[in-house]
Amino acid sequence: MKNWLIGVRVFVALSLLTGILYPLSMAIVGDLIFPYQVRGSLIENNGSVVGSELLSQKFVDKKYFQSRPSMNDFNGTASVGSNMSLGNDTLKKATTERKEAGATHEQIYASGSGLDPHISPEAAHDQVGRIVGERKLTLEQRHLVLALIQEYTEPRQWGFLGEPRVNVLKLNLALDHKL
Template sequence: MNQPITLQDNIGLRAPLLFAIAILLLFGLLYSLLGASLGRVLFPAQAQGSLIERDGTVVGSALVAQPFADPRYFQPRPSAANYDPMAAAGSNLARSNPALHERIAKTRLAIAERDGIATAQVPDDLVTQSGAGLDPHVSPMGARVQAARVARARGLDQAVVERLVDQAIEPKQLGVLGQPRVNVLRLNLALDAMAR
């Protein structure tokens, strides 16, 4: 037989409910506001998206890849999200999926033709998509194989473009994390700065 809820039972529920509300406000709201505020103070550029400006105009982010169609520019890794940060995603194709192998083979052939190199010289990072599909970096080799095409399209000596690639190489983070890499947008902006 069901017993009616008494005043004593209501008092027993009040403490857990107040505790839940306090925890929600403390960790759900105040902790988030504190973290966001500290981020803006300690890392203002990163908190704003690591935006890169040229002549007062935002041209992109150092954290998000963007496509470059002109042969005068270095190309980033392929993007499963079509370079849309709002649709960030990998291809979700397993390594054993024939569709993945077919796409990689087609991409490798297209890059080899575009850059005038053998398919075996195309680095893997230029034919594979990153986890989010928006990786702004390529490997140093991924940039070097594009140097001849970029130099030809810009009418520059290839050695000049290769030196620029070498100068753009970012080392491992903290000397141990990740691999050396080249930010494609920054490299392309450095190329444009040379033309000024």
């Protein structure tokens, strides 16, 4: 009986420590040190939230830069990849349709999570012609679009992790603001 009571006490103590005290203290410390990130890295435009810096969004209008395809239709509550092999007929059909629609580079395949908010600078450059045509931009404005891609290209994290990338939401907001 004594071992049982010790076990119950240890269970209650560890439950309080790991289930309540530790998460609560991390939330408080995180809120003090990283308030923007703790609140979801939300991006505002004209006083209203338009999205998160961390989640991809669906841009249907062709005058905007497009994110990578999403297997879950950009549903932020369900992070999933397709789990299809290169030989899968559904994947072959989808990639063929994307290629025929003019997709290049990573625009052909969905991201692993389906929620990746970034594209490569190359994928952004591949979309400039479409955006210039849709917005009926001048040559000077085309150079502005290219400058925005350069401005919003984020370097490798800490100089050596990952690849340079462009946040699609931020770039599209800058595009609307400048043009």
